[in-house]
Amino acid sequence: MGERDEALFETRGKGRSAYKVFAGSVFVGVLMIWVYRVSVILRGEINGTAASWPWFGVFGAELWFGFYWILTQSVRWNPTFRFTFKDRLSLRYEDKLPYVDVFVCTADPSIEPPSMVINTVLSVMSYDYPTEKLSVYLSDDGGSELTFYALLEASQFAKSWIPFCKKFSLEPRSPAAYFLRTFEPNDAVFAAEWIAIKKLYEEMENRINAATKVGKVPRNIHEQYKGFVEWETGITAKDHQAIVQILIDGKDETSADIEGSVLPTLVYMAREKRLNRHHNFKAGAMNSLIRISSEISNGEIILTVDCDMYSNNSETIRDALCFFMDEEKGHEYAYVQLTQNFDNITKNDIYAASLKTLSKVDFHGLDGYGGPLYTGSCCFHRRESLSGRKFSKDWKKDMKTNKPGQREANSDTLEAKCRSLITCSFEDNTEWGNEIGLKYGCPVEDVITGLSIQCRGWKSVYFNPSKIDFFGVAPMTLSQTLVQHKRWSEGDFQIFLSKFNPFLFGHGKIQFGLQMAYSIYCLWAPCFLPILYYSIIPSLTLLNAIPLFPKISSIWFIPYAYVIITTSVYSIVEAMWIGLSLKAWWNEKRIWLYKRLASYPFAFLDSILKVIGVNKTTFIVTSKVVEEDASGRYAKEIIDFGPASSMLTILSMIAIFNLLCLVGALKRMVLLDDGIGVLSTLFLQFVICGLITIINLPLYQAMFLRRDGGRIPTSTAVISVSLALLVCLIPL
Numbered sequence: 001m002g003e004r005d006e007a008l009f010e011t012r013g014k015g016r017s018a019y020k021v022f023a024g025s026v027f028v029g030v031l032m033i034w035v036y037r038v039s040v041i042l043r044g045e046i047n048g049t050a051a052s053w054p055w056f057g058v059f060g061a062e063l064w065f066g067f068y069w070i071l072t073q074s075v076r077w078n079p080t081f082r083f084t085f086k087d088r089l090s091l092r093y094e095d096k097l098p099y100v101d102v103f104v105c106t107a108d109p110s111i112e113p114p115s116m117v118i119n120t121v122l123s124v125m126s127y128d129y130p131t132e133k134l135s136v137y138l139s140d141d142g143g144s145e146l147t148f149y150a151l152l153e154a155s156q157f158a159k160s161w162i163p164f165c166k167k168f169s170l171e172p173r174s175p176a177a178y179f180l181r182t183f184e185p186n187d188a189v190f191a192a193e194w195i196a197i198k199k200l201y202e203e204m205e206n207r208i209n210a211a212t213k214v215g216k217v218p219r220n221i222h223e224q225y226k227g228f229v230e231w232e233t234g235i236t237a238k239d240h241q242a243i244v245q246i247l248i249d250g251k252d253e254t255s256a257d258i259e260g261s262v263l264p265t266l267v268y269m270a271r272e273k274r275l276n277r278h279h280n281f282k283a284g285a286m287n288s289l290i291r292i293s294s295e296i297s298n299g300e301i302i303l304t305v306d307c308d309m310y311s312n313n314s315e316t317i318r319d320a321l322c323f324f325m326d327e328e329k330g331h332e333y334a335y336v337q338l339t340q341n342f343d344n345i346t347k348n349d350i351y352a353a354s355l356k357t358l359s360k361v362d363f364h365g366l367d368g369y370g371g372p373l374y375t376g377s378c379c380f381h382r383r384e385s386l387s388g389r390k391f392s393k394d395w396k397k398d399m400k401t402n403k404p405g406q407r408e409a410n411s412d413t414l415e416a417k418c419r420s421l422i423t424c425s426f427e428d429n430t431e432w433g434n435e436i437g438l439k440y441g442c443p444v445e446d447v448i449t450g451l452s453i454q455c456r457g458w459k460s461v462y463f464n465p466s467k468i469d470f471f472g473v474a475p476m477t478l479s480q481t482l483v484q485h486k487r488w489s490e491g492d493f494q495i496f497l498s499k500f501n502p503f504l505f506g507h508g509k510i511q512f513g514l515q516m517a518y519s520i521y522c523l524w525a526p527c528f529l530p531i532l533y534y535s536i537i538p539s540l541t542l543l544n545a546i547p548l549f550p551k552i553s554s555i556w557f558i559p560y561a562y563v564i565i566t567t568s569v570y571s572i573v574e575a576m577w578i579g580l581s582l583k584a585w586w587n588e589k590r591i592w593l594y595k596r597l598a599s600y601p602f603a604f605l606d607s608i609l610k611v612i613g614v615n616k617t618t619f620i621v622t623s624k625v626v627e628e629d630a631s632g633r634y635a636k637e638i639i640d641f642g643p644a645s646s647m648l649t650i651l652s653m654i655a656i657f658n659l660l661c662l663v664g665a666l667k668r669m670v671l672l673d674d675g676i677g678v679l680s681t682l683f684l685q686f687v688i689c690g691l692i693t694i695i696n697l698p699l700y701q702a703m704f705l706r707r708d709g710g711r712i713p714t715s716t717a718v719i720s721v722s723l724a725l726l727v728c729l730i731p732l
């Protein structure tokens with residue numbers, strides 16, 4: 001034992017020589033482009049001409065694109081793939097498996113329906129894992145009796161659901177997903193139980209949805225269960241006392257399922273909220289969970305999931321443990337990040353929300369340099385690394401345990417103790433949010449926390465098996481997509497500006513490849529500048545017949561053509577390889593542009609304002625539901641552009657502006673005698689302007705032709721057309 005052929009997991013890299021040769025050739029192309037620009041400057045051909053400042057700007061953008069392209073090579077250089085051996089784990093450690101605590105976070109019952117939240121909870125309660133070692137905690141930042149009520153219902157339903165899942169080895173174990181995907185079985189015994197449980201589930205779901213609809217829990221239920229006393233005083237989401245309710249106590253022999261087996265512990269928590277106190281969003285909720293769970297179950301492994309991310313694979317905990325419990329390497333790992341998948345993605349992924357390039361390319365690349373980012377959900381942590389501990393080589397904690405944790409026996413005293421840990425003032429003058437737990441003050445608490453853990457010497461693992469582990473809900477409108485990406489790019493850029501800058505703080509602590517890879521995301525926000533420039537200036541100069549690029553017949557045209565064509569073809573090939581359709585690839589390109597034009601500029605601005613102390617961190621929660629007609633459009637892959645917003649105005653303005661430039665330039669080309677000559681000197685500007693126009697076809701449609709609720713509001717149309725006309729008139 002202990003030899004790698006007996007190991008609990010295996011790591012495989014992929015030989016990438018062909019790719020490296022290709023990337024090398026692109027790099028030469030990029031260098032040639034730079035050489036061309038410098039040589040023109042040295043020959044003094046540019047200074048003083050009309051093209052002077054647009055020309056230097058384009059050069060600046062090209063410097064950035066080249067530099068950024070180099071960064072993205074880090075995640076394509078050394079991809080790493082992991083495989084686990086769960087049978088070896090069971091064979092060696094089945095009776096010594098560690099305690100596992102699962103954290104689920106929810107924030108708002110109106111956009112995160114309680115019936116969805118409890119499906120996530122039920123799916124993780126039903127893991128194929130010793131139930132006495134499994135505890136599930138729900139943090140409710142909405143402090144809502146509706147969510148509490150749903151969880152109470154779930155705690156009852158679990159008594160039938162968990163034994164049913166295990167008896168028939170069901171997958172997935174979220175009842176909603178299971179009943180959506182399966183039909184009445186043929187086997188008579190199974191069918192009888194199946195029908196009975198389905199009925200039980202539907203009745204429960206109806207009760208929960210009925211309460212959610214009216215916005216309160218029926219009186220008679222209030223009276224039946226003492227826990228509701230917390231809501232008797234009419235508390236609000238932003239102002240309420242600390243609430244901790246142990247709904248199922250796994251240590252209590254009387255709380256068994258219908259077959260008499262122990263149930264996993266189930267806890268509801270709403271940390272104290274006061275109007276004048278900052279609560280640090282999800283990071284604050286997670287830190288509260290870390291503290292109360294350490295009193296109640298103190299699992300050595302913590303799984304964090306968002307409330308929409310149900311488990312799709314009952315064996316996931318065992319996969320994760322294959323890394324943590326591996327005799328040789330296990331002690332190095334702080335967290336095991338699994339893939340976040342979404343089961344509401346449309347056929348051609350209209351909002352590029354599947355994030356497949358991240359999950360199927362980038363994260364494998366990150367894993368080759370010390371491990372992936374922590375992305376908030378679907379991630380297993382070692383409790384001690386999450387709590388701030390430094391990695392040390394000599395220190396191998398023995399994960400193998402079979403003794404129950406020590407704790408307060410009486411559940412009333414235990415709850416009271418826990419409540420005292422989640423008051424507004426508990427963290428005052430402590431290291432929580434700083435050295436201990438998840439970090440505060442950053443809209444991506446996950447990424448900054450993961451980075452700081454890696455900088456304390458720990459490694460992480462990316463595990464992306466062919467069987468999907470989790471399914472969540474991706475944004476379903478354009479504005480939600482843009483707002484989510486604004487939060488992400490803002491948070492990542494703030495990391496870059498903070499003392500945790502991957503190159504500075506990470507220097508000497510994490511590998512250079514990892515520093516580069518983190519910077520891909522940390523530098524999303526500033527990418528708006530060159531892209532915005534490229535979306536306006538080449539087209540404006542096209543309109544004014546000022547060339548900015550070498551003409552088609554020039555030898556310097558070759559590196560441009562080579563870089564543009566090969567990187568585009570490569571990006572299509574990569575998209576096919578990760579399972580996107582051609583149309584999905586095209587949609588991804590559109591959202592790529594929209595993020596850079598609409599999300600990133602605001603992220604950039606807000607980050608700067610935050611650095612100079614004007615702005616505070618915010619966290620706009622993504623809605624997991626949309627209205628009926630919006631969901632109809634989503635299913636038909638019709639982009640929902642509305643409502644009016646400054647983000648939308650920018651997008652519309654740029655789309656219209658490019659259309660005007662293209663029309664103006666084409667007109668001139670047709671009217672002039674030397675049309676072909678014009679086309680040849682302005683060729684690349686035609687390409688850029690033309691592509692921006694073509695990719696915006698759905699936008700023009702939404703502005704001028706559509707009448708549905710997802711169209712571009714008239715006010716936005718008027719403003720953006722006027723602005724576009726104004727920009728066209730800028731004299732050069």
Ligand SMILES: O=c1ccn([C@@H]2O[C@H](COP(=O)(O)OP(=O)(O)O[C@H]3O[C@H](CO)[C@@H](O)[C@H](O)[C@H]3O)[C@@H](O)[C@H]2O)c(=O)[nH]1
Pocket residue numbers: 105106107108112139141280281282285305306307308375376377443444445446484487488491619620621622623
């Ligand atoms: O004050 C808050 C705000 C959010 N949440 C929860 O945080 C989770 C993530 O929120 P969501 O709106 O779904 O954001 P996403 O952009 O989908 O989340 C990704 O990005 C976040 C960081 O920006 C991470 O926290 C998430 O884990 C990660 O999945 C949800 O369960 C929320 O209920 C809270 O508990 N309290």
Ligand SMILES: [Mn+2]
Pocket residue numbers: 306308472473622
């Ligand atoms: Mn989410």
